[in-house]
Amino acid sequence: MIKTVSTTPFQDQKPGTSGLRKKVPVFAQVNYAENFIQSIFDSLEDFAGQTLVIGGDGRYYNREVIQKAIKMAAAAGFGKVMVGQGGILSTPAASNIIRKYKAFGGIILSASHNPGGPTEDFGIKYNIGNGGPAPEKITDAIFARSKVIDTYKIAEVADLDLDAIGTFDVAGMTVEVIDPVADYVELMEQLFDFPSIRALIASGVNVVIDSMGAVTGPYARQILETRLGAPEGSVRNAVPLPDFGGHHPDPNLVHAKELYDDVMSPDGPHFGAASDGDGDRNMIVGKGMFVTPSDSLAIIAANATVAPGYARGIAGIARSMPTSAAADRVAEKLKIGMYETPTGWKFFGNLLDAGKATVCGEESFGTGSDHVREKDGLWAVLFWLNIMAARNESVEEIVKSHWAEYGRNYYSRHDYEEVDSDAANLLIIALRDKLATLPGQSFGALKVATADDFAYHDPIDGSVSKNQGIRILFEGGSRVVFRLSGTGTSGATIRVYVERYEPDASRHAIDTQEALADLIAVADQISDLRKRTGRDKPTVIT
Template identity: 50%
Template sequence: GPSVVRGGDSSDASRLVETVVSRQLSAVPTSPFEGQKPGTSGLRKKTSVFMQPGYLENFIQGLFDSLPPEELRGATLVVSGDGRYYNSAAIHIICKMAAARGVARVWVGRDGLLSTPAASCVIREREGGVACGGILLTASHNPGGPENDFGIKYNVRNGGPALESLTDAVYKRTLELTEYTICAGIPDVDLSREGRYVFCEAAGAAPFFEIQVIDPTEDYVKLMSSLFDFDAIRSLLARPDMSFVFDAMHGVAGPYARAIFAEILGVPQDALLNCEPSEDFNGGHPDPNLTYAAALATLMGLNGQTPDEPPVIGAAADGDADRNMIVGRRFFVTPSDSVAVIAAHADALPWLSRAGGLKALARSMPTSGALDRVASQLGLPLFETPTGWKYFGNLMDSHLLGGQNLSPLLCGEESFGTGSPH
């Protein structure tokens, strides 16, 4: 049907595009695929597997069928990813299936991008936390591209990963499917332009579905500015004896690095490396460690090959920006020590002061006991969990589960993931 554009230019979030389309639903026959059982970080397979006709659709149908109908009907859902190959195509499919399920609105980051932390932030914070959850398209630190990996996971209303009770139900449902439902009349939208894309059955009628393309950094930057003292950090980075470099590894962290490090904190653009997101991470492996972040390691003098004086501090993020390696000049910090150092100095964080200080620390089982030493020194309880962020989420929400309130909690795991219930 015809589209009517109202207000705003191509870069204006107030831009509204109204399109008249049929609301008719299509029930597409299908049959189960083997192996659609999510692991600790969702469902990860080769991209070619996800691109099989019906494979993504089956998993999404299994997810929607496993959620309470009233949870999706009239709801707002977040759908975005780390920008790897097949990201945009998958977003369009999911949006059409969401419309068929009665979802009223989908929030998508511009260019289909939201880091995993930013997606949690949008779920929890945007419009007061109105979203019912989010579908994240990422295989985290795994390589991307047609020959490599793709992934999908569901985060619930608290912004954290779905628990096994839900993922097990999704898997069970995928084994029973005979059809999936899609609103095929909804066209693909331009994900590169912010604005509201609304779909009506007649011109001027109330829309039955909306895709809103949002600034992927706006909500996250606002949250970070409330957690950290940006003025103090800006002053530190401006000192003549301080220098900093960040490697986004061609993942989704790039736009966030520019928004925070460059625009707010004044870091020179040439200190922000590989900040253009790429569908195949520019042929690299977006895992921040000394092997795959070799360029940063060389620049920081961590492999003995740096001809010049290295920067004082460096950092790198993985594909979906929920792992962060932080290193010093000629000084490597292990993931286990990294979370321990942060915990030992957590009283410098403004939001923790406002919240009355840390109440607990947590680490995954493979993470070393450095954090235990800090917990003992600070007189805080220390929790050891299986690998998987959902277990940290249980601790963060323990007061909702009949346990004690452990927030603010600081947690970390063996591959440079660190978090808290902010």
């Protein structure tokens, strides 16, 4: 019943910041997915008889790989697998399941905000027992194993009916097909003041959520429409589809423009939100106000105590290095810890586990807290609704009040996607070579104070992560950051982050790109980005 299959290693199975991501035809190669799953199991210890959680965002090839993973888990010696009905589990829901049921770990099948379909993106990520993404020591071990693997083991049994909730036997291992939504909804009800949010909606505040044909549809429907009383249809694109209904499931001003335009129209909703492919990202829009993810983190932290689950206050705030310093000013006022980490949610895990940080966020539309060990899109949406209900203010009023108190961090990210990998790497190398000579140089009115390649020294385990992004900091607090993204599947994505702090409230209504224009020009001047990439403008501006 347990079959050992001979295989040949693939040399391209290095996990990125969020697991292994490739195009579906790559994963569909004979033994490709099996090799990587076996490499995960071979890199772990002491899991015999333990529970493994498996689920995904419903994208194309999700069901096929779940069947493989279940059979291989049985062959590896796991005692139980918990899998979401239909193969569905949002990433934050999977993290919650791992934590709630004390599972050994979990396999999450997703390529997050990347498109889905027969020729689009797929991904496999391993999460450890705290519910968070595997740390680098594990992902490095998985990659090392994948380069030499010569066999994998799999149970020779029929496919499981993933649509039937219940308990089943697979080669002596228990498989429990669970309701993917129930445990997550229960957790949200513990954290937020549902009666107050229900009253806010009943008062006439029109709330819509665009699930973009992706995984959060069932979760958002159960919470917003069933529990909070929003009218049917308030959750748009609510059915998870293998190709996300043709949507690019990335909740930003480019791919969620229809929602943005609707909220900004005179008769549109008062509050709009969008989530991504696997449910861990969010976009918040209010009438007359788009909320940047950096501001969203700061405002949630500043108002955290209005939510029952955070009424005792927060221990600290963590943000990725490219995220704006808006949250730093909140931490300073609250006299709590502020932690700057590399990009990648796994870097928050140690801080959350140690009780150093309670809320955390990234500029790439990800916000979360210590309730799970992943970013959580619907959690952020509910937090905003809870803040609106508690303050009896609109999104625009809340944001402008925050700027008046803390100052505004003008902030933008310019993405250059699918750039030739060699050109992108040479650009970063050239920037590194300039770092020592930049301090003291002036570019118009901007004078460089410091320049470095960000390195993170984890205060909990002492590990060091180098080469996490080129930082150029100017006198007065402005800065430009360059880094290569680890979330794509083809070419390279160069991200350029631009930030200026403005304490003067009379200057808080300037257009963001106008407020940052001189910094954007200097970023190109220092990096020769246009010349090196052949691009005259970014693919996406957020």
